[in-house]
Amino acid sequence: MAAPVLSSRASGSSSSGNSLSNSLSNSPTSGGRAPPSAGTAELDFRSASRMEDLNRLISEFSKQEQRETDDQRALEIHTAKDFIFSMLGMVQKLDQKLPVANEYLLLSGGVREGVVDMDLEDLSACSRGTDYDMDFTLLVPALKLHDRNQPVTLDMRHSALGHSWLSLRLFDEGTIAKWKDCCTLMEHNISGATNYFFSPTLVSDWFHRAVSLVLLEVQKKPQRGMPRVEKVERNGTVISVVLGVGSSRMLYDIVPVVSFKGWPAVAQSWLMENHFWDGKITEEEVISGFYLVPACSSGGRKENEWRLSFARSEVQLKKCISSSLMQAYQACKAILIKLLSRPKALSPYHLRSVMLWACDRLPASFLLQEHFSACFLLGLIDDLQHCLLNKMCPNYFIPQCNMLETLSDEAAMLHARKLSSVRSDPAEHLRSTIEHAKAANRMTEELQWRGGSQSVPQSDSAADSPPDDRLAKKLQQLVTENPGKSISVFINPDDVTRPHFRIDDKFF
Numbered sequence: 001m002a003a004p005v006l007s008s009r010a011s012g013s014s015s016s017g018n019s020l021s022n023s024l025s026n027s028p029t030s031g032g033r034a035p036p037s038a039g040t041a042e043l044d045f046r047s048a049s050r051m052e053d054l055n056r057l058i059s060e061f062s063k064q065e066q067r068e069t070d071d072q073r074a075l076e077i078h079t080a081k082d083f084i085f086s087m088l089g090m091v092q093k094l095d096q097k098l099p100v101a102n103e104y105l106l107l108s109g110g111v112r113e114g115v116v117d118m119d120l121e122d123l124s125a126c127s128r129g130t131d132y133d134m135d136f137t138l139l140v141p142a143l144k145l146h147d148r149n150q151p152v153t154l155d156m157r158h159s160a161l162g163h164s165w166l167s168l169r170l171f172d173e174g175t176i177a178k179w180k181d182c183c184t185l186m187e188h189n190i191s192g193a194t195n196y197f198f199s200p201t202l203v204s205d206w207f208h209r210a211v212s213l214v215l216l217e218v219q220k221k222p223q224r225g226m227p228r229v230e231k232v233e234r235n236g237t238v239i240s241v242v243l244g245v246g247s248s249r250m251l252y253d254i255v256p257v258v259s260f261k262g263w264p265a266v267a268q269s270w271l272m273e274n275h276f277w278d279g280k281i282t283e284e285e286v287i288s289g290f291y292l293v294p295a296c297s298s299g300g301r302k303e304n305e306w307r308l309s310f311a312r313s314e315v316q317l318k319k320c321i322s323s324s325l326m327q328a329y330q331a332c333k334a335i336l337i338k339l340l341s342r343p344k345a346l347s348p349y350h351l352r353s354v355m356l357w358a359c360d361r362l363p364a365s366f367l368l369q370e371h372f373s374a375c376f377l378l379g380l381i382d383d384l385q386h387c388l389l390n391k392m393c394p395n396y397f398i399p400q401c402n403m404l405e406t407l408s409d410e411a412a413m414l415h416a417r418k419l420s421s422v423r424s425d426p427a428e429h430l431r432s433t434i435e436h437a438k439a440a441n442r443m444t445e446e447l448q449w450r451g452g453s454q455s456v457p458q459s460d461s462a463a464d465s466p467p468d469d470r471l472a473k474k475l476q477q478l479v480t481e482n483p484g485k486s487i488s489v490f491i492n493p494d495d496v497t498r499p500h501f502r503i504d505d506k507f508f
Contacts, residue, residue: 044378049427054374057430061334062327064437076245077134083227083243084252088140090214097178097206099144103259105312110135111238111253113333114348116311118255118295120236129440132242132251139291139311141259142203154264158304160297162401165304166258168196182206184303198258200294201303204237207256211239237294247447257309258292264308267397276359277320285316298406310397321359322368328376329355334433339418345411346388350403354383356396381423388416
């Protein structure tokens, strides 16, 4: 089996640096080589699958996953979003801990899909079709450190690489007083002064209590058109909320985070390398900000340790990835989620990192080919298998951070064998994911039909629509015109019915 190795990068710009490299394109056993022109029956050497058939299956999977959103569904999506944002405005008013003018990052897909690098072991079982129809991840800043004059202390002395403690020692007294109950206390060895460390577990405890209290109060006084709160549960440091709106069910994984402008020093060397996005988007767009998410390393202190997250940057980089590679990535991710769910040593976020390294490694002319989804899929599987066998998967933004460093030999071999079975018959695993997606869609359609058959007359339905018709139309327009894009929302708690939107970097 051919596999990539870790050495210097060989990208289209002839750059060098730490990355996953040595293209699979010259290997007869890998999916990295380009298929011939469409219509021919070239085979994949390893599996004997026809590349044309694999391309067709990937395309079919994409159609099942990317269902069209009609006007009614778009309105239901935005009704749920408006409810969540209004609820967060009420959380802010509860004890004024959250920033008054906050900025949320809304990502399509839940924590379970690796949208952010959370790596939570205690996520409850939840699947599309059975429990929800669409899923989102919402990053909610508890602290928003965007003022360049605000001194911030990221203390990485006690943490694994890519993690940090956050000291509030240099913050103003008002901020410390507000968050003191969500901090762990330590005495400074030299001065003896008390040092306050912002605690991810205590912040999550507070956030869960606040959200639960607000939702309980809201449900006591239901209003026409208000979404049904079908489930509220805590999964580690994530709050999962399932809302029912009309015939749709939306899952929101809500994560309290710390938001920063700029770029951390630990990732500064990454900016010195050449990357696939050079010349396509500006460096300012890529390094506009980062987060601390409440996720601990395997050997860290859960009550103190946060993980650096570059979700905002990843949204920008996604613009530069070809549709054919994204289709292969989505299909590979679905296979991973289905195959490697228990035990969970390899997450979809590892796959995303592998894809970004591949974009740096391979020429743009190769990655832009429209009919290469099959070899992209096979190449991603090969790269993942290599990462497992070598227990080496560098973080894309902090290459010196190996995300598989603590993986046991037994777990690595178990998952490598599972991936080997996929690589030996990718067509069969693609068919299985397609059937899984079809089943989920059928369940959603059945629930929609049942809901529709029991709906009230049209005149009453109109009365249940949100009171601000202009807002509803604007929300509907944004989601229809910007499928799959990240939406940042600026909320004024005193007027939650009129949020300001930013889709990627455009303000509305």
